[in-house]
Amino acid sequence: MNDSIECLKLWAEGRLDVWVNPDNPLRSLSFPPVSKPVKYTLYKDTEFESMKDLNGDGLIFIQSGYNGGFSFGNNLGIKYALKKGDADFFWFLNNDTVVDSNALSCALKIFDDDNKIGLVGSKIKYYHRTDTIQALCGCNKIIPWDNKSFRWIAFNSKDAQNFREGFEIEGALFGASMLARKECLSDAGLFDEKYFMQVEEYDFCFMVRRCGWKIFCCCKSIIYHKVGASTGYGxxxxxxxxxxxxxxxxxxxxxxxxxxxxxxxxxxxxxxxxxxxxxxxxxxxxxxxxxxxxxxxxxxxxxxxxxxxxxxxxxxxxxxxxxxxxxx
Known part of the structure; x- marks a missing residue:
């Protein structure tokens, strides 16, 4: 275990700041003017499940004593939000990303077009090469006989005008950014924790499609991905x-x-x-x-x-x- 939760608490209390290079073109996104202190509530593991009322507001930190992987972490957040009962949408976002100021609002607008849209993904760009697409919502084919149209954009593809609009995909979303409708999540269920990491977003999207929900890409929802933050670079x-x-x-x-x-x-x-x-x-x-x-x-x-x-x-x-x- 590292001291990340302590750093987050210090940041919220206004006793720790994060330095961002003034020349970084994304500085305004990753270093916004936030008034401190920021109110937060900290829960240990699943202690919130036994509470009758969840009155916490502001930031919600859930500290687990166990690293169960991507699915495990997402499921903790889902269980909390479902118990609190005031969420209509769930945004699964990697912690090594920087979010464009309109990313969430643009993705939410897609849901207005069709009440059978269950998931919306974002255009993922490289944090250190902001004009280059890492993934356009979809991820690679897992099994050779699944011939669905993935609209996969290869690594190092330069952002182009023909990738400005939204469209439906029949494959899986890239797990760095996935926005889910509550009703879709209720049908498909939680993430499968047996994966630990890798392939779990494909499993989740497969279940979503099996339950009759549509999956869309929103090209106006832009996320900048730092890549390799947990595993290093090649x-x-x-x-x-x-x-x-x-x-x-x-x-x-x-x-x-x-x-x-x-x-x-x-x-x-x-x-x-x-x-x-x-x-x-x-x-x-x-x-x-x-x-x-x-x-x-x-x-x-x-x-x-x-x-x-x-x-x-x-x-x-x-x-x-x-x-x-x-x-x-």
């Missing part, structure tokens, strides 16, 4: 002139390893045993490619291969949740 490595972006060891465990494990779980959960084994056969080639890439480019080769295979076997046998090896 480095470019070369082998006989062929370049490859390689993950550091921590990012390797949290991205390809967990992503692969969780895809096995997702496939069996929604498509059954036959497709599960079909998925395994299809991904046997992918595992071999990952191992070859490790041998050619990476350090700690044996250790990486070992944990990759552990992740695969965990996925096959359905050993989910926070893995024992994640902090290794």
């Amino acid at each position: 480095t470019i490595k070369s082998f006989f002139g062929r370049k490859s972006l390689r993950n550091n060891f921590k990012r390797f465990l949290q991205t390809p390893c967990l992503h692969l494990r969780n895809r096995f779980y997702f496939t069996k959960k929604f498509f059954g045993t036959f497709h599960f084994y079909l998925f395994f056969i299809i991904n046997f080639y992918l595992v071999l490619r990952l191992i070859l890439g490790i041998i050619v480019y990476d350090d700690e080769k044996f250790k990486r291969i070992r944990f990759l295979l552990i992740a695969v076997f965990d996925g096959i046998r359905g050993k989910m949740g926070k893995p024992e090896w994640i902090n290794s």
Whole structure:
């Protein structure tokens, strides 16, 4: 555990400030004039569930003694808001993002167009390259036989005029920013905490679509994503002139390893045993490619291969949740 909750409390009380470079073009968004102190209420874990009345206003901090991952954290917030009962919409927003001043209002307007719209995503740009799109709402295809139109915008795509309007997507939203209607959330249920991290937003969006709700992208809702804040950045490595972006060891465990494990779980959960084994056969080639890439480019080769295979076997046998090896 780190001291992040103490820093948040000090900030709210006006005893701690965050420095932002005056030359940063997003300074006005991440360093707004906020009068201090800011009123806040702090809850420990799920203690709010046993309270009859939740009268807290201002900022609500929920401090958990356990890191259960992306789904676990979101679910804590959902449970609090549902119990308090005064929320019509829920905004799931990564903590390494900076929000455009009109991001929320523009996204909310999309819901007015159709009462069957359950989720709205944002245009995600890089924080350090503000003219470049990281993702236009959607995320990559998880299973090869799902031929829905994802409207995925490749990494490093320059922002263009044809990405100014909103549109419906039939895939999954990028988890950095998702706005949900309360009724949609009631139908689809909470996030599946078995994933820990990776693939959970795809699972959630899949459930939303299965319940008959529509998913939209709002291009006027812009979020700036710092990227790599929790897992670090990759480095470019070369082998006989062929370049490859390689993950550091921590990012390797949290991205390809967990992503692969969780895809096995997702496939069996929604498509059954036959497709599960079909998925395994299809991904046997992918595992071999990952191992070859490790041998050619990476350090700690044996250790990486070992944990990759552990992740695969965990996925096959359905050993989910926070893995024992994640902090290794």
